[in-house]
Amino acid sequence: MSLNIKVVAKTFEVLETLNREPKISLKEITDRVAFPKPTVFRLLHTLQTLGYVDQDPDAQTFTLSSKFISFINGANRGSELLVLAQPYMEKLRNEFKETINLAKMVDNTPVYINILESSHSFRISDSIGDHASFHSTAIGKAIIAFLPANKLKELLKKYSFSRFTKKTITNISELEKEIAKVKKQGFAVDDEEGHDGVICIGAPIFDKDRYAFAAISISMPKVRAKKIILEKIKKELTATGKKISEELGVKDI
Amino acid sequence: MSLNIKVVAKTFEVLETLNREPKISLKEITDRVAFPKPTVFRLLHTLQTLGYVDQDPDAQTFTLSSKFISFINGANRGSELLVLAQPYMEKLRNEFKETINLAKMVDNTPVYINILESSHSFRISDSIGDHASFHSTAIGKAIIAFLPANKLKELLKKYSFSRFTKKTITNISELEKEIAKVKKQGFAVDDEEGHDGVICIGAPIFDKDRYAFAAISISMPKVRAKKIILEKIKKELTATGKKISEELGVKDI
DNA sequence: AAACGTTATTCCACAATGTGAAATAATGTA
DNA sequence: TACATTATTTCACATTGTGGAATAACGTTT
Known part of the structure; x- marks a missing residue:
């Protein structure tokens, strides 16, 4: 009542x-x-x-x-995901010297809850609290690819595709192809689809039901993205996503 | 009613x-x-x-x-101070390659509302949303030194001094001496009072009544703080504080 | 400067909504 | 199994929040 x-x-x-x-x-x-x-x-x-x-x-x-800024504190300290992911994120940044992002689904939209910035002077990064789009970011793709089918369907139904670069995916059928690819690979790539000259790799983080509810990603200028490094990143990022999921209580991924 | x-x-x-x-x-x-x-x-x-x-x-x-994390967005975009200070903060970071902080008084406590991290690998930084203490940070000192007398008095009445290093100020009389110094200089220094090996310089940002309601600061490892650089920082930081205040509508500081 | 339109603020009668003491259920602990 | 402790539900009651209507305060136009 x-x-x-x-x-x-x-x-x-x-x-x-x-x-x-x-x-x-x-x-x-x-x-x-x-x-x-x-x-x-x-x-x-x-x-x-x-x-x-x-x-x-x-x-x-x-x-x-600004009083709302103070609430970050409690929200962060209370977030198992954030606390748990922190060391992994630091490790990734130290290894690759690029920006590492952590996003979580909040009201059916991925929201950046942590960002460790690249130590390079040429950096591109969003801000904590920003929304990530599903169709133009690796972090967004990594999440939708591993959502329950009905939830995905519902999301895409009322989804609008804004174009950011000439490579941006701008329709459902293309996005669905991309999702299939991400599902197969286990990670997502954003190759200049959000910003020209920027490439991102994203990997899902799973809940107990094996659905993605968050993701980690790395963003870097394409000029620094050598093939060998990129391969290493894909492997390690995916592994990190799995490890974080495991630590959160998801077994045998 | x-x-x-x-x-x-x-x-x-x-x-x-x-x-x-x-x-x-x-x-x-x-x-x-x-x-x-x-x-x-x-x-x-x-x-x-x-x-x-x-x-x-x-x-x-x-x-x-994490829904509270989303609120950062609106709080930031609505914050004249934050929006206005951003380019100045970027300029300072690019020039000195060290961490630049912006804090604002929220409920009688300085809260970090923006932090641009050093590009050096050896970095020390707080997080956005964290509280800054008055007695052990340059940013805190820069604010209390320019508070209305009665507000300062009230604040100090119920203030408790935690010790962080052996240089930490731990009593009111010492802090009052420090405040007088800050007032005279126009900027504040935290010389290993919060963390060993870390030095910070802070400068106030004024409201229309010429009282500080915010401050900017720079944090760096003491090993990198050469005297000449430090002098330059003090000058530029103080000037930046004034410029931001002016842009916010405070004339003739 | 008067008249108009728009938006902010106040009023107030009314009942819906939130209240909290007490009872009960669920949980953990000895 | 009994005993604490903490979480939840119940329910009679009036306090609190409600919102239509009136008024005030702006801002703009003529």
Whole structure:
């Protein structure tokens, strides 16, 4: 009955709206959520008083406050995956000197939860908290290739393909071919599909049911990606994905 | 009257408790917050349903979920300070090849909101979301030295000094002397007070009232900190702090 | 500077929603 | 098997949150 508090759900709807589009007004928020203006007003007022939302006094516009940055701490320390993957990620970075990414499915979208940057001066990297796309990143492909069939289907149904480079996959049939390939190989490749001159290799991390719920990847400029190194990376990344899965409690992968 | 929704405040009390101590049980949370067990139970249940809290089914223990990591996105994009400081931070890192930190006061504690890591292999760095102490970091000192007198007093009243190295400042009178020095210089130094072998320089960022609400700092191994470089860093960091403040709308510093 | 449109804020009567003491179930421990 | 301890459910109650409508505060146009 009253086990789920409705105001709390409303609160987070407002916060998520604010996360999607920072710096919007009360009116704009109200247009996006389903409840009346005074309700949104009250929620924003409360969040502001508590310090979770900042208001630009001139533009009368709202934003998530830096207080949310503090929550990273607890979320990280509580994340078994993140804690467990850390040493593996460090090992990979030290070995290849390139950027290592860890992403996890959050609300049906891969979100970067950790990034160890390349020590090279020429680096390309996303930020923690960023979303990864399924069709243009190795980390995204590594995840969807090992999703339950029905979940994959559902995801692809309402998926829109933005083009980033001329190599970007932009339709379902191509992506499905790619998924089959990833499944067979055990790892995913993004060869200049997200950014020109950048190649990424990604490997899945499995849950108890043997479905991917996360992935690790390495990003590097293509000019540094010699064939022999690339082969080594593919092998080690896949092995690391398996090891992390095992440590998380998945046996015999 | 009902402008501030009480359930929302309670919700965030639970979340903050969970942030401070990840992996605690219903009982433990109830002990730390002021409201009865069924209320906490309901809040946790709701947060779990919404996906903001994860429960370890074995240990019956709760944690903030990775969903909070997504909020970084909106909080960052909405942060004028962060967006504005980014190019300055990049310039400093490119010039000195050392780790550049940006921290902001959140609930009377400096919180790292951005960190650009050194390109050197020997790197020492905190994580975004971490708290910085006032007495053992350059970034913390740079902030407290330029706080309103009454706020500073209040902060120091209930401040506890943990010792990290033999150079750590561990009492108020020493810290007050240090603060006076920082005020005079315009920048702060942490000379192996937080970590042995690590030196940091920090400079304040001011709000419209000319009080510090944030700071930038550079961290480096002492072995790389030649006197001439250090002098250059002090000058440039302080100048950068001023420039960022100006861009934020503070005139004539 | 007046009139208009738009968006933010306040009001308030109402009942739905959240409350929490107490009872019960589930779990772990001796 | 009995005993603690902690998690969950129940339920009668009123506090708390609700939202339509009114008002205020802007911003823009004429």
